[in-house]
Amino acid sequence: xxxxxTVWKFGDNVTSNYFLSGKYDGMVRAGEFDKLVPxxxxxxxxxxxxxxxxxxxxxxxxxxxxxxxxxxLVGAFKAMGLGGVVAQSFAAAxxxxxxxxxxxxxxxxxVPPRVxxxxxxxxxxxxxxxxxxxxxxALKVTPTPAGIISILQAGGLEAYTLQRLGRRA
Amino acid sequence: xxxxxxxxxxxxxxxxxxxxxDFLWASVQxxxxxxxxxxxxxxxxxxxxxxxxxxPSRVVITFDHLYRNLGDGxxxxxxxxxxxxxxxxxxxNVYDIGRHGLSHQIPAEHGYVLPGTVYAAADTxxxxxxxxxxxxxxTLDAIPYIxxxxxxxxxxxxxIRIVLNGELPxxxxxxxxxxxxxxxxxxxxEGRVLEFDGPGVNTIPLDVRMAVANGAPHxxxxxxxxxxxxxxxxxxxxxxxxxxxxxxxxxxxxxxxTREYDLGSFQPLVSGPDDPxxxxxxxxxxxxxxxxxxxxxxxxxxxxxxxxxADVLRGxxxxxxxxxxxTPISSEVMAQATEEGLIATFVGAGATVTxxxxxxxxYGNQSPLLLDDGEVCxxxxxxxxxxxxxxxxxxxxxxxxxxxxxxxxxxxxxxxxQRAGDTGGKA
Numbered sequence: 001x002x003x004x005x006t007v008w009k010f011g012d013n014v015t016s017n018y019f020l021s022g023k024y025d026g027m028v029r030a031g032e033f034d035k036l037v038p039x040x041x042x043x044x045x046x047x048x049x050x051x052x053x054x055x056x057x058x059x060x061x062x063x064x065x066x067x068x069x070x071x072x073l074v075g076a077f078k079a080m081g082l083g084g085v086v087a088q089s090f091a092a093a094x095x096x097x098x099x100x101x102x103x104x105x106x107x108x109x110x111v112p113p114r115v116x117x118x119x120x121x122x123x124x125x126x127x128x129x130x131x132x133x134x135x136x137x138a139l140k141v142t143p144t145p146a147g148i149i150s151i152l153q154a155g156g157l158e159a160y161t162l163q164r165l166g167r168r169a
Numbered sequence: 170x171x172x173x174x175x176x177x178x179x180x181x182x183x184x185x186x187x188x189x190x191d192f193l194w195a196s197v198q199x200x201x202x203x204x205x206x207x208x209x210x211x212x213x214x215x216x217x218x219x220x221x222x223x224x225p226s227r228v229v230i231t232f233d234h235l236y237r238n239l240g241d242g243x244x245x246x247x248x249x250x251x252x253x254x255x256x257x258x259x260x261x262n263v264y265d266i267g268r269h270g271l272s273h274q275i276p277a278e279h280g281y282v283l284p285g286t287v288y289a290a291a292d293t294x295x296x297x298x299x300x301x302x303x304x305x306x307x308t309l310d311a312i313p314y315i316x317x318x319x320x321x322x323x324x325x326x327x328x329i330r331i332v333l334n335g336e337l338p339x340x341x342x343x344x345x346x347x348x349x350x351x352x353x354x355x356x357x358x359e360g361r362v363l364e365f366d367g368p369g370v371n372t373i374p375l376d377v378r379m380a381v382a383n384g385a386p387h388x389x390x391x392x393x394x395x396x397x398x399x400x401x402x403x404x405x406x407x408x409x410x411x412x413x414x415x416x417x418x419x420x421x422x423x424x425x426x427t428r429e430y431d432l433g434s435f436q437p438l439v440s441g442p443d444d445p446x447x448x449x450x451x452x453x454x455x456x457x458x459x460x461x462x463x464x465x466x467x468x469x470x471x472x473x474x475x476x477x478x479a480d481v482l483r484g485x486x487x488x489x490x491x492x493x494x495x496t497p498i499s500s501e502v503m504a505q506a507t508e509e510g511l512i513a514t515f516v517g518a519g520a521t522v523t524x525x526x527x528x529x530x531x532y533g534n535q536s537p538l539l540l541d542d543g544e545v546c547x548x549x550x551x552x553x554x555x556x557x558x559x560x561x562x563x564x565x566x567x568x569x570x571x572x573x574x575x576x577x578x579x580x581x582x583x584x585x586x587q588r589a590g591d592t593g594g595k596a
Contacts, residue, residue, distance in 0.1 A: 012356060013355070013356060022555065025556075062356055063355075063389055065389075066359060066387075066389040068552075071310065089359055090359065090389075091359045091360060091389030092326075092360050092361075093293070093307065093309075093386060095360060096306075096308060096309075097309065097310075099322075100310065100311045100314075101310075147194070148192060148322070157314045157322075158214065158313075158314060160314075161317055161318060162218060165218075165317060165318065167218045167219075
């Protein structure tokens with residue numbers, strides 16, 4: 001599995017509330033993730049939702065994703081077509097929920113210090129190889145465990161569980 | 170290099186030795202779910218795929234968020250009961266009205282939670298049961314898939330060792346401990362597990378340990394694990410449904426960090442409003458008048474909390490401008506509190522006591538506490554985000570149950586010792 005896209009860089013301790021206000025809980029509960037998209041980062045970076053392209057990658061520092069109602073933000077990121085989140089570390093609930101819902105969220109401490117918003121990033125999760133701007137050779141980075149890649153490739157834990165039980169793809 | 174408690178439990182659950190960073194599928198001992206879960210979707214998952222729960226005897230269903238059938242996807246009691254029957258989940262495992270209580274208490278009281286095992290919870294505060302020397306994880310919407318296979322994916326976590334010495338001062342509770350840890354370990358605890366150790370642990374009542382572990386989600390930690398000791402053993406005796414093998418950390422276990430605390434240095438803290446991480450010492454809180462006070466939830470509805478609150482309220486009256494609601498965490502705790510005369514103390518002081526469960530501690534609650542626009546509340550419950558206990562313009566402060574009781578008497582946020590001369594009134 002390879003993440004390939006433009007970087008949106010964030011710092012340490014970025015909470016889910018920073019990306020999406022709790023006032024949209026109603027849309028989250030109704031599963032209206034498409035409607036959440038224009039509200040992602042609306043207070044801090046109002047043009048984010050219109051400028052982000054499918055495949056773009058959120059890159060953050062330590063402790064990404066503390067806060068509440070994570071499924072809403074995961075759903076909004078998926079609705080935007082974002083490629084995933086690469087961080088130095090995650091709040092435990094973010095990592096679990098995102099992977100279970102099929103949004104790549106991978107720990108790769110080597111990448112965040114080396115990229116900025118607007119950079120092109122290509123990250124081979126299984127091999128642990130990052131292609132960064134201005135570098136001839138790919139950088140060896142922390143690979144994502146094969147078990148997590150399998151869940152992501154299935155599209156999330158529901159589909160992966162059905163595969164494991166031999167029910168359907 | 171030796172193993173942490175987490176690594177020992179997960180090695181056992183994976184059937185092979187694991188160490189930090191390893192991906193694994195862990196066999197789950199017990200799965201706990203509650204009435205507010207997304208049952209409509211879950212039932213569709215099982216029914217449309219012709220699936221059965223892997224081991225119905227290990228599934229515990231509690232009615233805690235709601236007091237009656239709302240006829241909707243959540244809290245649809247008849248739908249939950251009938252699904253449990255179709256899945257051969259023993260009727261005893263469905264903690265229906267009369268035996269009901271919170272999902273972070275019932276599985277412990279009734280012996281489903283075993284030291285040395287993995288416990289998976291549908292509710293966010295699942296790590297609470299890490300007080301039982303088990304690996305307790307909240308997995309929310311992944312619960313149906315875990316019930317289908319009996320295992321869950323994990324990465325063996327990095328662990329932080331918290332060494333406790335000394336003894337807690339009187340009137341200091343679990344909330345005060347995790348608030349301080351939350352302050353100290355911001356940027357450190359996220360994604361990791363806190364493991365407790367040291368001679369101070371044995372001096373802390375089990376109820377307080379549960380309230381400490383209850384704080385894991387707010388710290389962004391995966392869970393907390395307490396050691397097995399005589400206190401835990403005494404509680405489990407006569408409750409556990411099968412034998413168990415506790416774990417203890419090796420002396421050379423691979424911790425990423427160790428922090429040492431003197432329990433005597435802890436003090437009552439207050440969090441809020443609007444953000445659990447906004448924490449200050451009780452002494453530093455200015456004059457804050459209150460309209461409502463709540464004792465209950467998976468953070469403050471246990472016997473130890475109720476006893477301390479009753480000590481404050483005995484022979485006193487709740488301020489006439491304040492409504493104090495007490496919600497015991499479970500039917501068992503309510504029975505015990507009745508036997509000890511605590512319920513009479515609460516009602517005599519002018520509080521009201523409701524049916525057990527989560528009470529006022531969640532958006533959409535049906536409690537008589539339900540907060541109106543602009544009201545100010547002090548609560549022993551879990552969170553203070555805007556809207557958490559009713560109106561999103563209400564202001565919520567979190568504190569331990571004794572502080573809540575003292576504040577209810579004074580009419581403003583107060584320390585138990587200061588209650589006598591305080592006439593109260595909203596600031």
